[in-house]
Amino acid sequence: MSIEIFPKSSANTIWYNDTKTYYISSSANTIAWYSQEANPFENKVILVTGGTGFIGSSFCRKFLDMGAKKVISFSRRWNDSEKLKNKLGNDPRLRCVNGDIVDYQSLLYATKGVDYILHTAAYKAVDSAEYNSQECTRVNVIGSINIINAAIENNVRGVFGISTDKACAPINTYGRTKALMESLLINANSLGKTMFSVARYANVAGSSGSVIHKFAESITEDMVANVTDPDMTRFYFTEHDAIEFVYSSFLDMIESEERGLVYIPKMKSTTAPELAQAITNYLWGADKDVSPKINIIGVRPGEKMHESMIDKAEVANDIGDRYVIYPPVCHWDAHQARRGEQLEPGTEYTSFNTERFDEKELQELIKAVFN
Numbered sequence: 001m002s003i004e005i006f007p008k009s010s011a012n013t014i015w016y017n018d019t020k021t022y023y024i025s026s027s028a029n030t031i032a033w034y035s036q037e038a039n040p041f042e043n044k045v046i047l048v049t050g051g052t053g054f055i056g057s058s059f060c061r062k063f064l065d066m067g068a069k070k071v072i073s074f075s076r077r078w079n080d081s082e083k084l085k086n087k088l089g090n091d092p093r094l095r096c097v098n099g100d101i102v103d104y105q106s107l108l109y110a111t112k113g114v115d116y117i118l119h120t121a122a123y124k125a126v127d128s129a130e131y132n133s134q135e136c137t138r139v140n141v142i143g144s145i146n147i148i149n150a151a152i153e154n155n156v157r158g159v160f161g162i163s164t165d166k167a168c169a170p171i172n173t174y175g176r177t178k179a180l181m182e183s184l185l186i187n188a189n190s191l192g193k194t195m196f197s198v199a200r201y202a203n204v205a206g207s208s209g210s211v212i213h214k215f216a217e218s219i220t221e222d223m224v225a226n227v228t229d230p231d232m233t234r235f236y237f238t239e240h241d242a243i244e245f246v247y248s249s250f251l252d253m254i255e256s257e258e259r260g261l262v263y264i265p266k267m268k269s270t271t272a273p274e275l276a277q278a279i280t281n282y283l284w285g286a287d288k289d290v291s292p293k294i295n296i297i298g299v300r301p302g303e304k305m306h307e308s309m310i311d312k313a314e315v316a317n318d319i320g321d322r323y324v325i326y327p328p329v330c331h332w333d334a335h336q337a338r339r340g341e342q343l344e345p346g347t348e349y350t351s352f353n354t355e356r357f358d359e360k361e362l363q364e365l366i367k368a369v370f371n
Contacts, residue, residue, distance in 0.1 A: 040116075040254045042067035047114045049101055049147065050121030052080035054207045055162065058243050059118055060084065064091055074110050075121070076100045101143030104150065111150045118250065119147055119161040119185075122178070125209070126166065129174040130301045140177035141184070148188040148196070158195040160250040161185045163262070165202040165235065169311040172302025186260045190331040195259040199249050202235030202267060202307050202351070204242045206369035211272070215279050215292075216370075225276035225292045228299045233306050233351040234275075235267040238368040245322070258339075259332065262325040264309050264316065269351035270362060278362035282370065286363075310349035317342050323349065 046063045050056040051073025063071045072095045073084055081096035088094055099106035101121050111117065123129060123139040144161070151159050163182050166175030185196040205212055211234075215225050237245075249263035270278075276292050284290045299305070309323075310316045316323045319340035326338055357365065 039066055040251070043069045044115040045070045045072070045113055046116045046118065047072040047074055047111060048118045048120060049074045049143075050119075051075050051096070052077045052084050053120060054239075055204065055242065055246075056118075056120040057084055057087065058239060059120070059246070060094060061088055062243060062247060063118075064088065064093060068093060070095060072097055072110060072114065074099055074101070074107070101146055102138050104146045107146050108150045108153065111154045111156060114151075114154065115157050116250075116254075117147065117151055117156055117159040118246075119144065119159060122162070124164070124174060126172055126174045126302045127300050129177075130172060133173045136173050137177050140174075141180050144181045144184050148184060148191070151194050152188070152192040156194050158197075158250075158254055159185065159188075160246070160253060161196070161198040162246065163198050163200040165200065165307045165309045167200060168308040168314075171304060174302065182262060186262070186327050187331075189259045189327075195253055195257070197249070197253040197259055197261045197263065199246045199263045200309060201237075201242065201245065201265050202309065203237075205236045205238055205365050207239070210369075212275070212279065212366070212369055215276050216283065219276065219280055219292045220283060223280075223290075223292050224295050225272070225279075226295045226297050227272040227276070228297055228303060229305065230271065230273050230294060230296065231305065232299075232303075233269045233271055235269050235307050235309070235351045235354070236275075236357070236365060237265065237267050238365060240368070241265075249322070260327040260330060264323040264325065264349070266322060266354075267309075268355050268357045268361065269307075270357045274357070274362065278359070278366050282363060282366045306350045306352040308348065308350045310343070310347065312346045312348045315342065315345065316347070316349070 041063055046068050048056050048059050048071065051060050052075040060071050060073050070093050073081065074097050075081065076099065078098040081098060084096060085094060097110045099110060101107055121143060123136040129136040147159065161181060164178050166172065167178035167182050170176045170179050182198050185198055188196045218224050218226060245265045253259065253261065273294050280290055280292050314325055316325045317338055317340035
C-alpha cells in the first residue's frame with residue numbers, strides 16, 4: 001500500500017484509474033490517499049439482471065472489459081439475448097440466461113456461484129405503471145425480494161441496485177415501487193454477510209423511451225415538439241457518465257465495505273423547450289436560426305414538474321463528485337463512520353435548483369446521443 005499527500009481542496013473525493021483506487025483519510029490540512037488494487041471484478045462471476053436492456057447491456061460489456069471470469073445476463077427478453085451476444089462479439093465469457101426475476105427458482109439457480117449482482121431489471125414506464133400497478137409491483141418489489149433472498153442463500157458478496165429519481169418523494173406507482181426497492185435492499189444488509197447498496201439517478205440521454213429520440217423524430221417530420229409543460233425541468237446525463245457513476249459507486253461499496261448507502265450523482269438540468277431547441281440546432285445547424293413549434297400537451301399521469309433526487313426529509317452527505325444517503329437506522333453497523341460534509345437539514349436537490357446546462361453543454365449532450 002502506498003500513501004501520497006494532496007491538498008485538502010481534493011477532500012471527500014474518490015479517484016480511479018485502470019489499476020488503482022485512492023481512498024481518503026483526512027486530518028488537519030492534508031489528505032492521505034491510500035491506493036491499492038482497484039478491480040474487484042477481475043476473475044469474478046457477475047450477474048446482471050435486465051442484462052439485455054439499455055443500461056444492463058452496457059454493463060455486460062463493462063464487466064467483460066474489466067476482466068470478469070463470467071458475466072451472466074439474466075433477462076426475460078429471450079429474443080434480445082442473441083442480439084446481445086452479437087453486440088459483444090460472441091465473447092465466450094458471456095452467458096445469457098432467460099428468466100424472470102419474479103420466478104425465484106430460476107433466479108436461485110442463476111445466482112449459484114455468483115460473486116456480484118448488478119440489479120437493473122425493472123418495470124419503468126411511468127405512465128403505463130399507473131394502469132398496470134400490479135405488474136409494476138410484481139417486478140419491482142417481488143422481483144427485488146427474490147434477488148435479496150437468492151443472493152443471501154447463495155452467499156453472493158454484493159448486490160448493487162439501480163433506482164431512480166422517481167423514488168424520491170414518490171407521487172406515482174413506479175416511484176413508490178422503486179422507493180420500496182431501495183428500502184428492501186438497504187435493510188437487507190441486516191440479514192446476512194451480503195452487501196447491498198443503491199444508485200439513485202435520473203434520465204440517461206438517449207436511453208430507451210428517451211424524449212430526445214421522440215423530439216428528434218417529430219422535429220424532423222413536422223418541426224414540432226410536444227411538450228407537457230414549458231417550465232418543467234429534467235435532469236440529464238450521458239450514457240457514459242451514467243455507466244461511470246454506477247460503476248464507481250459499486251466499486252466504492254466493495255472497496256470501502258460501507259453497505260446500505262444510496263449514491264446520488266451531481267447532475268445538470270434543462271427544460272423541454274431548451275432541449276428541443278438544442279436538438280433542432282443539431283439537426284439543422286445552429287446558424288440556421290430555426291426553432292420548432294412548441295405544442296403544449298399537458299402533464300401526464302404520475303409526472304412531477306421538477307424531478308427530485310434528495311427530499312427535504314432525507315439527510316445526505318456531500319462526498320465530492322456525488323452525494324450519499326446513509327441509512328437512518330443501521331442495524332448491521334452501529335458505529336458506521338460517515339464521510340463528507342452533511343447537507344443542512346431540510347435541503348432538497350431537484351432539477352429546479354441544480355445547475356442548468358448552457359447552450360454548448362446541451363449540444364454536447366445531444367451529440368453524445370446521436371454520434
